Structures are given as structure tokens and as C-alpha cells.
Amino acid sequence: IPLLDQYGSLADVEVVEETGSTNADLMARLHLLQAPVLRVAERQTAGRGRAGRVWRSVPGGVLTFSLAWRFRRQAQGLLGLPLAVGVAVAEVLLAQSVPVQLKWPNDILKDGKKLAGILIETSPVPDQDGGGTWTVIGIGLNLSIPHELEAEIGREVADAPWLAQMDRNTLMAHLLNALAKALQQFEQQGFAAFTGRWNSMHAYAQQMVRILDQGQIVHEGTALGVDANGCLSLLTAQGPVTVVAGDVSLRPV
Ligand code: ATP
Ligand code: BTN
Numbered sequence: 001i002p003l004l005d006q007y008g009s010l011a012d013v014e015v016v017e018e019t020g021s022t023n024a025d026l027m028a029r030l031h032l033l034q035a036p037v038l039r040v041a042e043r044q045t046a047g048r049g050r051a052g053r054v055w056r057s058v059p060g061g062v063l064t065f066s067l068a069w070r071f072r073r074q075a076q077g078l079l080g081l082p083l084a085v086g087v088a089v090a091e092v093l094l095a096q097s098v099p100v101q102l103k104w105p106n107d108i109l110k111d112g113k114k115l116a117g118i119l120i121e122t123s124p125v126p127d128q129d130g131g132g133t134w135t136v137i138g139i140g141l142n143l144s145i146p147h148e149l150e151a152e153i154g155r156e157v158a159d160a161p162w163l164a165q166m167d168r169n170t171l172m173a174h175l176l177n178a179l180a181k182a183l184q185q186f187e188q189q190g191f192a193a194f195t196g197r198w199n200s201m202h203a204y205a206q207q208m209v210r211i212l213d214q215g216q217i218v219h220e221g222t223a224l225g226v227d228a229n230g231c232l233s234l235l236t237a238q239g240p241v242t243v244v245a246g247d248v249s250l251r252p253v
Helices: 022-032 081-095 147-153 161-165 168-193 195-200
Strands: 012-019 037-044 062-071 101-103 107-110 113-124 133-142 208-213 216-226 232-236 239-243 248-252
Touching (some): 022 037, 022 062, 022 133, 062 168, 081 113, 168 195, 195 216, 216 239
Parallel strands (some): 012 037
Antiparallel strands (some): 037 062, 107 113, 113 133, 208 216, 216 232, 232 239
């Protein structure tokens, strides 16, 4: 499947030795783009995580790339996108025998620790330019994490030595094929096409979790699963609640 968007444009592919952040690079150029761009960095010196956090990596140890992709949808219709991208990436990893699970809203876990993170930033396209939304879909995937880096991150993270041994070009090809398919599917059907797939890989199904908004606990309950919009259903002592994937975090209790 080619990296061809809904406007019939084929993605440009860029590979750079070093940059601050592939997400930041693409966000700064969005207004100039005529076609999707895939930007891969061998190393990032200022990787971005969600909520202003830092994403750390060492050259060769972490796959870091971003895809600038334009959707016909408004930002509101893209809330489930990080989850859909998670499904696509997780399915590739599972097919390579890496046992992964999904943590709502946007992480890929292995052995309960973070193996990959997804950061999606968006910018509306003005109506006179055809409307819709530009997204920058950033993915960081740990292949092989040295102890020093784990110490720097300050918590245990997962890596995938099995993938690190695999040809990185082959892995990238699998990821891009899966992404191209997922993005087309998302544009046409929204998150509904991913609900069952997401729930089948849910790391905390039927477990007690807390939802935090800027560090404050806003909900606590049993995590049931996601709905057709990518919202997480919880069963709390006060009854069922549905949490929208925004800048909230989830913690197992
Ligand atoms: P959330 O549930 O909100 O995603 P989180 O604590 O996992 O919570 P994120 O913003 O998703 O936070 O991810 C950024 C966090 O990931 C940072 O706090 C950082 O500690 C950690 N981190 C940084 N680099 C890596 C890496 N290479 N692998 C795994 N985790 C990392
Ligand atoms: C998170 O878990 O918080 C998301 C981490 C996303 C990291 C990737 S690495 C490629 C792209 N460029 C960035 O600066 N961040 C994303």
C-alpha cells in the first residue's frame, strides 16, 4: 500500500542523522506542505512526549519518526486517532512475536512497561485551503535501551531485542504499510473500525485504574474498554463513566 493520502498525494520521505524532534520539525513546516511527509531521525536531541514531557533515546536504540498527514475531518473527529495508530503499530509488533498490549490512550506496553509512545499534534487547515486537519503522527519505539538511558528516564521501560536484531528497513516497511492502511480506514470509518481490535489488546481490561488530569485523580474504577469513539468506559462506585481521550493519563491502581 503506498503512503497515499485522501487527496491523492504520495508522501515525501526524509531521513536525517540528527534533529531535535521530528514532530517539532514537521509542525513548523505544516503550512508549506503540499503532500504528506515521513521524517525519520537516527537520533533526536529534544524528543517530545505528551503533555510537554521529554522522550529520550539513544542513536540506533529507538526508532523515531513522524508522519505529517492531512485528514478531511476536523480535529474533533480525530480524538480516536492515537488509539487507531496504536492498534496498527501493535498489530505489526504482534506479528513479529513481540507480546504487546495497549494502554489507553496512547501507549504500547510490553511486560507492563512502555515499549512505544505515540504523540499526535494537529493544526486546522483554513477553509480557503480546503479545510480539514493536518496531523503530525509521531512514533517512538524502543528497540534496545541501555541501562544508562533507563536511569535517565527514571523508570523501567521496555525494549524489544528481537526487533533490534531485525533489519530496521524491514520493520519500517511493515510499520508504514500498516499505518497507510490504518489512516485510510480511519478517514473513512473513524475509530469504529478499530474498537474491537483495540479492546482485544487492552492491557487493563477489568482492572482498577485511575484517570489523572494534570496530576489530579478525576475518576477511579474498573476499566471496561473503549467505545466506537475511542472513549474509555469505566465502572466507578458512582456508576458508569466515559472518559474522552484528551490530555489525561491512566494509572493502574
Ligand atoms: P501517559 O499515560 O500520560 O502517557 P506517561 O507517564 O507514560 O503517561 P507520557 O507523556 O506518555 O507519560 O510519556 C512520556 C514519559 O515517558 C515521560 O514521562 C518519560 O518519563 C517517559 N519516557 C521517555 N523516554 C522514554 C522511552 N524511550 N521509553 C519509554 N518511556 C520514555
Ligand atoms: C509519549 O509517549 O509521550 C509519546 C512519545 C512520542 C515520541 C515520538 S519519537 C518521534 C516523534 N518526535 C517526537 O519528538 N516525539 C515523537
